[in-house]
Amino acid sequence: MIQTQHLSAISVAITSDINQLSDSMVRRLHDDVQAGVGLDPALAQRRSERLAAALLSISRALSGSEEPDDKFLAEATLEARETAQAGVDLLELIHTYRVLQSATWDVLLDLTTTLIPDASQQLEIQKWVSQLQHRWHDVVVANVIDAYRSEQHRFFYKSEDHRLRNELRDFIAGRRTARPNTGYPFEGQHLSVVAWGNDPKGTIDLAATLINSEVPLVLESTGGAFLGWLAVKDGQNADAQVIEGDFPDGAHLALGSIDKGFSGFRRSHQRAWRAYKVGRLTGARITRYTDVALEAVFATNMQAVRDLVLQQLGPLLADPRKDILCDTLRAYFSAGCNAVAAAAALQVHERTVAYRLRSIEERLGISVAERHVELLVALRLYGLLKSIAETEIL
Known part of the structure; x- marks a missing residue:
């Protein structure tokens, strides 16, 4: 009976102070985990949300609920899939869970010390809580690993455009010098875009129509976003032809710069991706790199x-x-x-x-x-x- 009362008190304390506790854990995660940071703001946001969700899941487990509950497992699985799509290494993802486990234990240890005055009862509760946390962590990480590997196989090896995706990823990263196997005119001028929200592929197709780009290159990315490269005619001010009012509600588009040739293909994409980081955070419908270049520098922190x-x-x-x-x-x-x-x-x-x-x-x-x-x-x-x-x- 006494143990149940103490566990309930710890659970209530976590729930009542969830915002401050999760903010502290977000800062710790950022300090301890640098790999993969900035790849996708949607993924970074998913990580931050996971911390609060994990604390609430453990809080529910302390009150006698299933450990971990299906709601958190679904969120962790979704994050694992998006992490696989982003190309972040599995070991880096698992490391974030180790940081989470350590930070969560610090919270639990502090609460047991604060809420339970009797030293012998403290030790008993701490042992019980430690066992619960380890069981919770083992189940979650096992599910995360399975989801990551399954999505990695589907996204990079089984999807229809997996070969082109891998070629473009290596080409943009500078690991490949040969032209990717597609009919897109790499030698010409490009305007790279990133779309998300409602029908992102349709958003890129509409942008291509607005600037009269006949051969857009469109590819699925991470977090529900799509990447696009639009061929631009010499001297065309294509950026100005993309107007917010021409797009339906719920559609979002980030624009890079107009650049030429193979190096311009990479550069325009890099700038579109930086604009996307800002646009994903602000919710703006149209985000131009030229308008948010400064904000993009800081958007990962x-x-x-x-x-x-x-x-x-x-x-x-x-x-x-x-x-x-x-x-x-x-x-x-x-x-x-x-x-x-x-x-x-x-x-x-x-x-x-x-x-x-x-x-x-x-x-x-x-x-x-x-x-x-x-x-x-x-x-x-x-x-x-x-x-x-x-x-x-x-």
């Missing part, structure tokens, strides 16, 4: 983004007028640090801009002119965080 924004703009963001002050700062920088031009853009008196700038400097304790580079970067990244918050990813 959102904790670093938060830290930089807080360090540069913290006191300003605590002000009730933060939106007005940030808009003023953006306008001031866009106007080349010209207060008169900024006032015209904001449609306010120049004295109002001067007053706001003084308020900003007082709150931040710095000269805006001397720190304009750092502040400009922080403002861009703050905009990224706001967009992500609106999509409920953070």
Whole structure:
């Protein structure tokens, strides 16, 4: 009876503090696991969600539910399949579960010590919890390995386009110099795209139609996304022909740059993929690399983004007028640090801009002119965080 009460108390403590506990584990996972980071934002998000789901699954097991429950096994299996599609090594995936096991045990050990005052009862509960956690971990990892290997075989060796996928992957990575076996015109100009959401293949086909690209190369990627390369005519401003209003609701598209030849094929794809990282986070329907090149540099480490924004703009963001002050700062920088031009853009008196700038400097304790580079970067990244918050990813 006493054991049941203690286990129930631990379960309740995990559930009530799940957000803080999972955030701490996300930071630990990021610090301990670097391989595979940045391959796909959907995969990175799946990993973060897995941590909270794992804690909740163990919490339910402490209350007497099945260990692990079917809901978590389904989520872990889906992540394993997407990891296999991304080409991340199985050992790297298993390592994330070792980190998860260690971090979870630290949480459980801390809770048993905090909630159970009697030392002998602490030891008894810790032994029981340790056995439960090991059983849970062994079952989950066995399922993950099976799902990974099955999906790897299907995705890379059994799918209709498996040979082309492998050739393109090696070609983009620089491991292959021979032209992939397809009729696509590699010598010409390219606009690489990444589509996700509703009917991603259809989204790429529509983009090809809009820019009159007759031979698009389309390939299934990871996390429900599709890759595309669109042949572009010389001198054509294809990027401007892709307009958000031409696409149906739920369709998302990231665009790289227009580049030429074999090296341009790779470069355009790399830039489209970076834009995709940002677009997947923000939920934007159309994301152009030219618009988010800065944000893409930081998109693989959102904790670093938060830290930089807080360090540069913290006191300003605590002000009730933060939106007005940030808009003023953006306008001031866009106007080349010209207060008169900024006032015209904001449609306010120049004295109002001067007053706001003084308020900003007082709150931040710095000269805006001397720190304009750092502040400009922080403002861009703050905009990224706001967009992500609106999509409920953070």
